[in-house]
Amino acid sequence: MENEKITDDGAQAEIGKNTAGADSVNNDIINLPDNTLSQKPEARKPLFIVFRYLFIIICSILVTLSLILFILYAVPVLKEFSPRRKTEITNNQELKKDLLYKKQISVLTKDVQRLSLKFNAYTSGQSYIVINTIENRFSLYTNKKLIREGFCSSGSYTMLQTAGNKKWIFKTPKGKYWIHGKTTNPVWKRPDWSFVEEGSPIPPKDDFSRYEYGVLGDYALALGDGYMIHGTIYKRFLGMPVTHGCVRLNDEDLKVIFNTLNIGSKVYIF
């Protein structure tokens, strides 16, 4: 029994020690045939090899991972610590008394003032409207002051495609525009895409079926290229991108905008 324990531990040294200090009774048990002692470690060898290789593989993976992380994360940080000469900023009172310094500061101040004036002149003191097509909101300004803001609807970014590969993209153009014309009780002359969208046949250019009354609200302000700021019968869609490119407003906002903006007033769309 004791011997079994020894062999289970598998330590050759311990076996030796036991053998040396054993009495005659134990000797019988210890003097087992050679193959009993050598067989068990032999059987364990493949397992040991597997563990060793597993250990090597895990270590290699960890080392590789550390290297990758070092390259990806540590090197960019090190870059920011790269040595370079730093310019010292001074606030020397002696220098401020220097004539050349005074001259330079005066020239620079004049430059800044001139540029500021030039830049401020870009913002018109007249009325203008800003349309945010991402949030579908508008802001109306007069004398550089915000006088009204609210929801609108802009282009849906839908691309209408026919089987014949004809395409229309419904988006509100971005940039600087101006009011080309103002209309009360506008009539909508339906373009081709309006019929294509419904699956209806396209009528001739000036066919009566192209004219629709009341769908654009009470007022319309033309931006050029067929785009307009107008009213809508789909008020529940205000604040959403649902139009074919025009900007839709509710009746109250439209009235204020119509009365505030003149032909030539700027429209900023982003």
Add this chain to the structure above:
Amino acid sequence: METEITNKRPHRKITFIVLISIISVFIIYYSIMSIISPVRKLEEIKNEFGAKAAEKNEVDQKILMDSTYLKLLKEKAFLQSRIVMAETDSIYLTLNLSDSTANIEISGVVVHKAKMKSLKTSKILLAGNENAILSMLATPFTISHAFATIKKEPVMIKMAPKDTSEYKPDIMPDTSITEPVNYILEMNGGIRIYVYQEENVKFNARISHISFDLKDRLRDTWSALKSVAVLKVPEYHPFIKIRLPRTDAKIIYRAIPKNGQIAVFS
């Protein structure tokens, strides 16, 4: 069996040592080259813009380091940039790093204001005291590449119905979709603007941020490794990393044209 093992082991050991040495040397070499790259970039900027600055301002070296003079010079550079962009009818972005604002402007009119929630800048750009850097900032940057988690134009394709029976009226668009907004605007001169959405509360937003950042690092490292492999100093990209509210980040990305312009006030 035993002799075979003892014969193989030294070979393995040598191979292992050689491999480790090669990798270590390469890593050290790569790190050194990478650390050198910002210095090289600053030299490039000085060569390109420093001369111009010296020609323009024949001023004493001491004046160039004076705080009042530098403040005015920065202001002038920013105004010059904005005026150049205002002359066009295009939409452009202005980044004011000193008051942490990002504005969209059209022809000199500020149409949208956004407050940065956090800001991190390359030390090169922070050393904006350098006359060359100020001179570089006096001209607007142009976007050359953009990498983003959202589309610039979210176009949906709709097939036209064959007849009126197939026609379906427009349904209300789904505005509940809140895809994470992270993007990088790479500009001429190699400067990069990283814009991350502020809100990363949701798990998918965090994952998106990590994966977006990792992709960028991999792209950068791959390009650096290619340069280092041919014994060249990798290109350094001075950066401005900002965090904005998600809506502002989205507005800026969608509003600015593909090759839009940006002015930076350091």
